[in-house]
Amino acid sequence: MNLEVWLPGMFILGMALMGFCFAFLNLCEKI
């Protein structure tokens, strides 16, 4: 595995997943 590509790539994916949870919190409030 190319660490220079995959290491930041997986970090961004993890942050995106956490970002999704923040979005869900705001989205659910509209129910």
Added chain:
Amino acid sequence: MEIWSLPISMLVVTTLLAIPLSKYLAWIMDGKYQAPAFLKWFEDRLSSGQQDWKQYTMSLLVLNTVMFVFSYVVLALQPWMPLNGLGRGAIEPTTILHTVISFITNTDLQHYSGDQTFSNFSQVIFCFSNFFLSASIGFCSLTVMIRLFRGETKVGNFFLDMWRVVVYMFIPVAFVFSLIMLQQGLPMTFQTNYQVNTLEPAAMGTDSSGQPKQQTIVVGPLAAFESMKQLGTNGGGFYGMNSTVPFENSTATTNFLECVAMMLFPFSLVLMYGRMLGRIKHGWAIFSVMMAMMAGTIAWSIYYDTLRPNPGLTAHPASEAYSIPSATAPGGKRPVTWPAVAGLPVDQHLGNLEGKELRFGTSACATFAAMTVNVTDGAVNCEHDSLNPVAALAPFAGMWVNCIYGGKGVGMINMLLFLILGIFIAGQMVGRTPEYLGKKIGKREMALLMIALLIHPIMILWPSGLFSATDWGLKAVANPAAHGLSEIVYQFSSASANNGSAFDGLGVSYGLNANPNPAPMAIPWDIAAAIVIVISRFLPIIAPIMMAASLGAKKSVPFTIGTLRDDTPTFAFLLLGTVLIIGALLFLPVAALGPVAEHLGPMPFGG
């Protein structure tokens, strides 16, 4: 008799300890404890004032994001960190992603072997810090729901609550357990390894100078590690084989204490819920339903595993020939090679002994297996892949309903979802607007409840279907057909339930980046499991908190003769029925295709 006395004594001891502990927890979380000045100093700096439910939930997510960044950096920098006597190199990035997500969410599903992949720095700084913090998140989530149910609009401060949980609850109890573990022989050292001559030097081969090779025994601060691993229902092992290893589970006493430790806080939190609401009988009603399911899964597991022989050894004579479907074999089929012991007169009266650690007693595996999934601990003291097929339904059921005590706080939250759903259904049946704690349950609460409730089955069944139909799953399983399906479903069940136990048999490990022989499908498994874990962790926390806020803000209606009482045996049966009918039936088809088909089919189904 001793087969049954082990689980019964564990459940009794834990319940007796949970009663006073629940009083203590309620006292702490209600803010009645006045800390000494040096601790108060920290409290004052952590508390940014009272928060509403949204600020509290935001703070929870922010802390988890910080934990993600911190943990990711620690693992990514492993080769340059201290306490790395064995020179562990860079960890493969998808393994880092999966591992970090897994540990910050209290799942601790491991796609790596700790003793082969991690340095002691990673074990201590990454694992140990997450053991405390991730375990506190669910605790705080339940606490905020209780405060919302009480009608409070300002629900405390998240960071102050985290401090209370970690410093006033986990650290003192973990310290006591660590001392006992130390006394029982678990290592407690920052030394990374010992080089030893084995008793059979010839078995180790020789080095370049012709001398017998030495064995490397990895050690670390295991007494402390183990106690919090269990008390926090984390379950992530220092060693790949987790609590089967003598350095993680040295004696029958530590095995007993590990079971008590993993159940202690989940048991206490149910009673804490009743106490903080001022409705202890209601808490006991919920506790009894959970206990009935806990006893049921343990009895099932023991009956079909400890009291039944291994059908792989007894079902067929060694001369019988079989071919079985295989995705990787030429022609799509491969011959079955029976175990060498098949057909031999092996004594089976002690039950299925495959994959068992017999130091702990014959029923210890079945007992541990049921308990560890019910409280979402995930540690194992035997090979779940080797359980008799239908016995494996017990751990499956624990993960599927995910509310048999469950993880700290989140298990109770899941049970509250079933509880409110049961009340809603019962209310509809008698034509009365359903109420919980004197608040009328409306459309918004039910919408949020169903979102939280349905995420779990979706996150198990959809990816299981995808992986069962593609090479991602077919080339990862060690066994084809029903047992292979069980391996896939177990992995996603464990991820979605934030459990962390592994069925094994799946090729999901990449480990170190320089690993010359990684599992071919490790990357898709790492990424898929990480996505499942995050969604199944936070969405079923956020939606119920929002539901509790919505319900708690309503005006209380007076208790009348027509109000459904929530502290009676009738209510307990209603709750039990709701969990079994709605929670378990969702998974009946996949249970039929996996463990049940394997049980009913030719043995061993998958070779």
